[in-house]
Amino acid sequence: MTASEAISRFVHDGDQLVIGNYTVGSCAELIYEVIRQQRRGLTLYSQSGIFDVEVLIGAGCVERLVTAYVMRAGGKKGGSAAERALRAGTLQMEDLTNFDYNARLVAGMHGMTFISVLEAVMATDLFRKRGFMGEDKYRVIECPYTGKKVVTVPAANPDVCIVHVQRADKFGNAQYWGAMGSVAAAALASKRIVVSCEEVVEHEIIQSSPHLTIIPAYRVNAVVEVPWGAHPTEVLGYYNFDSAMYGLFTMADATGEGLKAWMDEWVYGCEDRAAYIDRYISKFGSSALNSLKAKPLYSAPANYGAAVYSRWDRDGREIFTGLTLPEIETILGERGLLYE
Secondary structure, eight states, X not given: OXXXXXXXXXXXXTOEEEEOSOSSSOOHHHHHHHHHTTOOSEEEEESSBSHHHHHHHHTTOEEEEEESOBXXXXXXXXXXXXXXXXXXXXXXXXXXXXXXXXXXXXXHHTTOSXXXXXXXXXXXXXXXXXXXXXXXXXXXXXXXXXXXEEEXXXXXXXXXXXXXXXXXXXXXXXXXXXXXXXXXXXXXXXXXXXXEEEEXXXXXXXXXXXXXEEEOGGGOSEEEEOTTTTTTSOBTTTBOOOHXXXXXXXXXXXXXXXXXXXXXXXXXXXXXXXXXXXXXXHHHOHXXXXXXXXXXXXXXXXXXXXXXXXXXXXXXXXXXXXXXXXXXXXXXXXXXXXXX
C-alpha cells in the first residue's frame, strides 16, 4: 500500500489524529500526505512537535491541538504557524506536561477511562488554564484507598495514529528502537494505526528480535515502505537529523508567506517521498544526502534459545509424557478432568 492509499482510507476529516513519533524520527511522508489530501477539522495530538505540527497547522488541517511542546525558532524576529493560528483564533490548544500527555495515552492503551497524575501540576497554569476540554482537562477526585485528593486526566483514544518506524513485515508487525517517549502508547491507544517504515523485511527477521516489536500486526491497518520517510528528522540506525534542511524550514516558518512557499516546493510540489528525495538531490547533491547515513553500531545478539521449541514431536506425541492427544484426553476423562 502507498502512503496516498493509506491516508485516503484511514485518515478522515474531523478525526482525532495522533502523531506517534516523539520529536525524533517523525512520520514526515505520512504527514505530507495528510496535507496533500487536504484533510480538515483535525484534532491533533503531538507530545513534542517540531516541523510536523507546524506544517499541518500551516496547511489548515488542524482545528484543535493537544500537546506538551511545539518547537519555535528565530527569537523575536521568528514565528511559527501555531503561534500565528493561536493569535488569529483559528486554532484551539490544550497544553499539558509531557508526563500528563503520555499518561492520557497510557490510560487509553490499557482500556482505562482515566489515570492519576502528579499533583504538582496543580501549582501551574497548565492546571488553571483550560481550553476546549474545559473541566475535563483535569479533575480532582478522592482516592478510594487513602482518602487523599488525586489529580486525574481522561484517557485518550485517538481515531488514528500515524507513526514511522525502522522496519516492519508485510503483516504489519512494526519494530522501533531508540527514544520511545509516547510512541508505543500513541499507537496502541488509537482505533486505527498507519505505519510507515524505512524497510519492509521478512517475517523471520521480526521473529528473531521480538523485543523490538512495539505494534503487533493485528492492530495495524496499513504498512507503507517509505525510505527516508522521516527526513529531515533522524531515524536511529538509518540516518541523522538534517540540520541544514531544518534550518531552511525554520527560516521559512517565520512568516506565513515563507511557510507557504516552502510547502509549495517540498510538500505540494512532490507527489511522494521518492519525488521529494529526487528534488533534495537535485538541489543539494547526493553527497549531502549520503552524509546523513548512519554508521553501523550493532547491539549484541540476544539468546532466545530453549530446550524444546514445541511440546509435540513429529509423531504427534507430547514431548514429556510420550502420549498422543487422544490418549491424554482419555486419561483426563477417566479422572473427571476433561471439560468441553
